Amino acid sequence: MANSTKTPWKSKLHEIIYEADTKEGKLFDVILLFVIIASIILVMLESVESFDDKYHVFLNISEWIITILFTIEYILRIVTVNKPFKYIFSFYGIIDLLSTIPKYISLLIGGVHALAALRALRLLRVFRILKLARYLGASNKLVNAIKASRAKISVFLFAVLIVAIILGTIMYLVEGEENGFTNIPKSVYWCIVTLTTVGFGDIAPQTAFGQLLASLVMILGYGIIAVPTGIVSAEYTNLSNTNKPNKNTETNKPNVPTNSQCCSNCLNQSHKDDAKFCYKCGYKLHHD
Secondary structure: OOOOOOHHHHHHHHHHHHHHOOHHHHHHHHHHHHHHHHHHHHHHOOOOOHHHHHHHHHHHHHHHHHHHHHHHHHHHHHOOOOHHHHHHHOHHHHHHHHHHHHHHHOOOOHHHHHHHHHHHHHHHHHHHHOHOOOOOHHHHHHHHHHHHHHHHHHHHHHHHHHHHHHHHHHHHHHHOHHOOOHHHHHHHHHHHHHHOOOOOOOOOOOOOHHHHHHHHHHHHHHHHHHHHHHHHHHHHHHHHHHHOOOOOOOOOOOOOOHHHHHHHHOOOOEEEOOOOOOOOOOOOOOOO
């Protein structure tokens, strides 16, 4: 809620601008998002030369109107808070400033107005409007699963790189410079593009053996794509199961002192002898 030390008009503006839980606040944020999207579209259209030649005046005026609106909004955000510098140097405050100044800088330096596309960052406010913060817990689990899988994924990627170098070298020897494989690095590039199933088509094998090898690389690529996903998924499932309390634990089982009470997740050692889960991170303790 707005601070009681503010004047009535400041309190009302603060409620509209900062509090998305109110009807006026939600309307303000939704309108702001639509204006941001419109601004991004205008910047994109301005980069199309044929469209800009025909509608340059309209695009320029529209961009200035939006810039002025964002400037007013930025000033109001500073005026309606008790600690302006806290907002100015906050994450959203910096984004709001960066998304407002490019048009003004373009008056001095040509071409900088294209940086107005930074306004796309302001769409991050959609998390606050749609209450998407509730899903951050699930995203943290996914991040932890990726971190836990980094060793396996690193080994896997290193193995893929070795395979790409070997197959690329073989393709260089098979096809040769006359078919576009002018050197080993370029042949390795072709192998990586083929393994990832991107297939730019700028280089293609011409001999029968080269095409057979390319077919094997393509088939291998489908298997390679699935491996990292499987590693992360398995780790995610493992973490989820590990952090769940064991429902089948016997409640009347006597406490048995143990010597292994170090949490393997956060390395915390301050646990009771009969503790089954880390009091700090909730990770299941493994007893010797």
